[in-house]
Structure formats: C-alpha cells, structure tokens
Amino acid sequence: MWLFILFVAVPIIEIALFIQIGGSIGVFPTLLIVILTAALGTWLVRSQGLATLSSLKNQVDNFQNPTQQLAHGAMILFAGALLLTPGFFTDGFGFLLLVPRFRDFAFDYLRARITVGSNGRAGFVHPNSTKYNKQNSSGGIIEGEFYEDTESKD
Helix, strand or coil: CCHHHHHHHHHHHHHHHHEEEEEEEHHHHHHHHHHHHHHHHHHHHHHHHHEEEEEHHHHHHHHHHHHHHHHHHHHHHHHHHHHHHCCCCHHHHHHCCCHHHHHHHHHHHHHHHHHCCCCCCCCCCCCCCCCHHHHHCCCCCCCCCCCCCCCCCC
16 A cells, blocks of 8 residues: 555655746756756766675675675665656655665665575585484485386376
8 A cells, every 4th residue: 555655646746846846946947957867866876886886796706795785786776767767856865875874774774674584495405514414314325226217107
C-alpha cells in the first residue's frame, strides 16, 4: 500500500512544485534549472560512481568486505535515475543521495533493519574439514564400486 501512495504522491508533489516555481520565476528559467540539474547530476553521478567502483575494486583485491561499497554504488545509481527524472523533489532527493555522509547514514539505517540468514547449506566443504567428518563419521573415506548400466529401460 505504501508503494502505491509513493507512486501517487511523488508526481503530485512534482506538479505542485513546477506550478509554484514556474509561477514565481517563469517557464524558461524553470526549464533551464531542470536541464542544469540533470547535467550537473550526470557529472556528479559519473565521478562518484567511478570513485566508488575504484574503492570497490581495492576492497575486493584486499579481500575486504565490499558490502558498503556495493550499497553506495546502488544508491549512486538510484540518485542518477532520480536526477535524470525531471522534477525538483526527485532532484533534491537525488542530490541528497550523492552526499557520502547521507549514504553512510542510509546504509547504517538499512543494515540495522535487514537480517541476512543462512540455512547452512550454501558453499563448499573441503573433505578434510571437521564439518565433513562430522557428517561422515566413518573416517572420511568411503570405498565402493560402480558400474555403468547400459541396458535400456524402455
């Protein structure tokens, strides 16, 4: 339900802001502001995106957890989409997402509210690990024979 409200409220807010600002400063200055914010936003998204990508590469190369940089990259991508969307409200939120401190705050807020779980079945187990030996209590080596069944079961 909240998503529906968001999809209805944002365009109404944008239209109201266009009417207010356009009535105050005129149509052409309003359009110029929209074009300039899109150009400035594109430049900022590109520069911050490249910096985040470089930082992500360094963290992966140094075997560090890249979760925060991935989240920053997603927020920068979303900011770019908001800045390319014509409007003052979306531009304001898009520029807010380009502020690193705000992204850190948003990341911490989301991290505190998202729980990542595991069923313990993902990943690979080395045959000499204790986990494998607990599952296979016969010593880790299973002997057997096999044959290929070439008969057709039609």
